[in-house]
Amino acid sequence: MDPPSVYIVNELKQGVELAMHLKSILSSESSSETKQILIQEIISSYDRAILMVNWGDSGGQTAPLALALAPSTLSQPESSVSINETPRSHEFDQPFHNQQEEKVLTKKRKTMPTWQDQIRISTDNGLEGNTDDGYSWRKYGQKTILGAKFPRSYYRCTYRHAQNCMARKQVQRTDEDPTVFDISYKGQHTCNPTTKPSAQQPESPEKHEIKHNNQQRPLPPKSGEMLSNLKENLRVNTLDLDDTSPCAFSFPSASFETIENYHDFNFLQGSPSGSNYFTEWGNDFQHYDDSNLSGMISTTASATNSPLAFPADPQDFSPFNNSGFLI
DNA sequence: AAAATTTGACCTCC
DNA sequence: GGAGGTCAAATTTT
Numbered sequence: 001m002d003p004p005s006v007y008i009v010n011e012l013k014q015g016v017e018l019a020m021h022l023k024s025i026l027s028s029e030s031s032s033e034t035k036q037i038l039i040q041e042i043i044s045s046y047d048r049a050i051l052m053v054n055w056g057d058s059g060g061q062t063a064p065l066a067l068a069l070a071p072s073t074l075s076q077p078e079s080s081v082s083i084n085e086t087p088r089s090h091e092f093d094q095p096f097h098n099q100q101e102e103k104v105l106t107k108k109r110k111t112m113p114t115w116q117d118q119i120r121i122s123t124d125n126g127l128e129g130n131t132d133d134g135y136s137w138r139k140y141g142q143k144t145i146l147g148a149k150f151p152r153s154y155y156r157c158t159y160r161h162a163q164n165c166m167a168r169k170q171v172q173r174t175d176e177d178p179t180v181f182d183i184s185y186k187g188q189h190t191c192n193p194t195t196k197p198s199a200q201q202p203e204s205p206e207k208h209e210i211k212h213n214n215q216q217r218p219l220p221p222k223s224g225e226m227l228s229n230l231k232e233n234l235r236v237n238t239l240d241l242d243d244t245s246p247c248a249f250s251f252p253s254a255s256f257e258t259i260e261n262y263h264d265f266n267f268l269q270g271s272p273s274g275s276n277y278f279t280e281w282g283n284d285f286q287h288y289d290d291s292n293l294s295g296m297i298s299t300t301a302s303a304t305n306s307p308l309a310f311p312a313d314p315q316d317f318s319p320f321n322n323s324g325f326l327i
Numbered sequence: 328a329a330a331a332t333t334t335g336a337c338c339t340c341c
Numbered sequence: 342g343g344a345g346g347t348c349a350a351a352t353t354t355t
Binding site (some may be wrong): 138158 | 333
Binding site for chain 3 (some may be wrong): 156
């Protein structure tokens with residue numbers, strides 16, 4: 001489904017407005033920082049518009065999460081979000097009902113996750129806690145990665161067993177900037193957010209590395225709140241989008257059902273292909289690598305003191321809500 | 328005591 | 342065989 005032109009027009013209009021704003025302050029006393037922000041916003045706005053156009057040409061595939069997350073308002077200068085379509089692999093294994101069956105048929109279990117898409121989010125002040133996405137996660141592993149200075153941590157939804165929620169994410173501090181974290185999401189949250197404790201959720205990936213600040217904010221956040229957080233903390237950079245064109249916009253169409261709640265991306269709704277992920281999850285509960293059909297979203301984010309809301313999973317088909325963040 | 332994290336072992340893929 | 346991902350027992354934290 002193509003994004004309605006109105007969205008594209010809005011982005012372009014915003015770009016124009018921002019440019020005008022910038023023009024008006026160029027000769028003023030405004031700090032160079034403010035100008036920089038405006039410039040970045042202008043660029044981001046146009047980038048998003050371009051993305052939308054490209055997306056529209058991509059044959060009905062959904063746009064990347066980051067596109068939806070792209071803030072339409074000025075954001076804090078120190079934050080940034082960039083989208084990286086980074087097809088890491090292709091996750092098209094056949095769905096199996098159990099591991100045995102899978103072994104019999106293919107002898108392979110797809111342990112290697114297949115991260116298909118990557119969104120880069122980064123903020124400046126490298127404090128932890130900023131990447132809290134509103135979901136409750138349980139760390140289940142850590143691995144040193146070849147060539148990486150810092151180990152990668154693996155998390156799964158706290159409600160994995162209680163609610164068969166197979167959502168996972170991995171976090172890795174980037175080599176270049178220790179204050180920046182790579183956060184990749186995989187799978188969908190099938191847990192019912194409304195049943196989650198309203199207070200205290202562990203969670204930010206980084207919390208494991210630095211356990212001091214601000215953790216425990218109520219979860220899951222209301223969607224409005226999260227959107228607000230996003231807008232306040234992130235800036236979108238649409239770099240690298242074209243590098244991986246073959247896989248760009250490869251999210252299952254349903255992915256945006258979550259996102260639309262934040263940005264009114266209603267045009268994503270009703271995509272024909274999104275309805276069966278859920279079933280697979282339910283049946284294939286036992287193996288860890290079941291999210292063949294799901295797109296992977298990864299973000300690079302450095303934490304800040306302010307919690308950064310981020311939809312961990314764009315494909316939440318939970319019958320309870322579409323946003324995945326309903327209270 | 329329960330929940331969460333740590334960490335070495337195990338598994339699968341390349 | 343190596344790398345990355347996950348499991349699960351041990352340990353730590355709440």
